[in-house]
Amino acid sequence: MMIKNIFKILFLLAFFIFTVSAREKKETALPVFEQPLLITSAGQSADVYLASILAKKAGLNSSLSKIAAPKDMKNIKTLVLVLGASLKGLGSAGLDKAKEKERVNLLVAKAQKKNIPILCLHLGGEARRGKLSDEFITSFLPFAKMAIVVKSGNKDRLLSRICEERNIPWKEVEKATDALKPFKEAFK
């Protein structure tokens, strides 16, 4: 009887260790992106400039174009999509929701064709959520090879759920400035 119990305990212990190590493996097995990178918006929010500052601080070879087109992807090894919509941003870029989606779709298609990995950032937190922003999140986050999200924008776990359902590694940070570390570490 006692031996049986010991076996039971050992089994549970082994299962626990396996689960924890598997989970650790999932978190540490992050993809490694290459430079140069092209940063663009998916939704025309000003958060795209946050990504540009992050890239600069991380010492990465990057270029920024809010309205990047497939032709801008020449010699690019990573596409960074900054998720989040802004009516003001769409207006000043002369775009509407449909046109902006079409533009990003073309970028994604080109990236897939050329095997360029996509890194998605959601840096605007809670303010960059809502019906319009969520459309861009659900449309383009599934194409990501990795995602970095600011915690307050993921209160309902929309972003993490999309990532987990598709086995996309993701990192959650408290605020935009904290994204610097995982962003830097994601590149060779």
Next chain:
Amino acid sequence: MRKKKIKFFKNKFLPLLTAILLITAFSCPLRELKIPKPPADRHKPFDFIGRKGMVVAAHPLAAEAGLEMLRKGGNAIDAAVATAFALNVCEPFASGIGGGGFMVVYIASERKVIVLNFREKAPSQVSPEIFDEEGKTKTQGLAVAVPGALAGWTHALNTYGTKKLSEVMQRALSLAEEGFPVSKTFSLINKDEYEKLILNAGELTCYLNKGFPYEPGERLRNPDLAQTFKTIALKGVDEFYTGKIARKIVQAVKDKGGVITLQDLALYEPVEQEPLKGIYKDYTLYTLPPPSSGGLHIIQLLNMLENWPVKKWGQNSSPYIHHFCEALRFVFADRARYLGDPDYISIPVDELISKNYATRIVSLIKPDHTLDSYPYGKFKEKKNTKGNTTHVCVIDKEGNIVSLTQSINYFFGSGIVPKNTGFLLNNLMYDFSSDPSSPNVPLPHRQPVSSMGPLILFKKEHPFLVLGSPGGTRIFSSLTQIIINITDFDMSLDEAIEAPRFFTYSSMGKAKRISFESRIPEIIIESLKKIGHDINVRKAFDKYFGGAQGILILKEKNIILGGADSRRDGYGAGY
């Protein structure tokens, strides 16, 4: 041993205790008020209390700076300017020396009300072609008008104040050097305007935290602005309008494609104006004349409301909101048709604020449906959705009053900061019309139409209510609602300020939808829909509707109440 203790108690402890008690008693003025602290829930109505004086402003540190000036013996004008300098530091996104504004001043000893106009002016080389087809200025620099704030504050101090410029800016200077923790409001606005700041002020600006928007609680220091204040204190205001700072302004504007010249700055002068006077029931209102439209429209609205049984209808009832909104739509038609710079165009002010004119409009408004059209001018109105500007109210122990509204126009203005100066330049040229046939067309030296409406309301002979608000074209609607909340719906000051607001306008003679704060009950909104109104529900406390500050003087009770809007970081400081 015991005797020794008793001896010590009698000989040393008792006299010491008595001395402490006496000192404490005499150091506390007997009639000093116990000032209650504001509740943790900022939206809960709360009146700040004072007996001798009160300062209400859009930031606690700025209100404290004003109160400090009153305590040091300064008068209301000194305190208002001290508060304005402090706001340039703590609320830099809404006003500052790179902007302009208006001041309504009551001089108690002379029983006189004056208006000081230090609104920005168009540069001499400006033309109506500064706007593109979408109504944006073709370059960011073209959005900048010649700033008037510093000239206005100095004029007020020299004419009606008692302190030197260097004295009243002292607290602001320390705040700029030492820094302050940014509020949630600041952080939200900072994030909203991030793109403008990064593109115009650059990532190293102090208005960003190492290139990122500030998070609540992070400390903002502005040593460049402190240095600018020191330079002005040392060399005088001329340094700003004709000296080294002037050259930096011209260069910064030029770098962004603007046209301000050194001569434009050198020629800037504030002007004193006669206040506009309106009568509402037992109250007399003193406020701004054009080029601000705010004061004029408040009087128009009150004149119309006087014709309706608003008290019987009830606050934010369906008939009240319907009639108010219809009145607003007529007011906006007049605004587009008649308002501009009175130095260059003729405005029928007396006609517009007459009771007869109000009665004529009232007769057109139907109780059970919206109108198909409103009498309107041919000038297209630009939509202004920016919540901006700031307001300060001050009263001193002599009864002098300042009601000051000022701005750099949109939040964080143009986003342009002249090199190493630490202050933001306005983008006030956006207050001109992009329609070249409008009376509010941008032409050299003109002042664009403003919506500001700082006011002082008198009950019989005595000042009763001091009020003002930011909020773009919502200003005069919001201020009128607050006045009615107090005079007709018997609300306390802050209750009136915090009460749910609504707003609408007309454009090209057509009604626009009503925007509501979401606290207005669904049943009211539904009933308004039924009579033809389109609806837009906004946040429960939305800074779109402004951030009003007010002072209520209860003369018979010898009490001064301060009301500060929780839609922004409003705060009162009384003593």
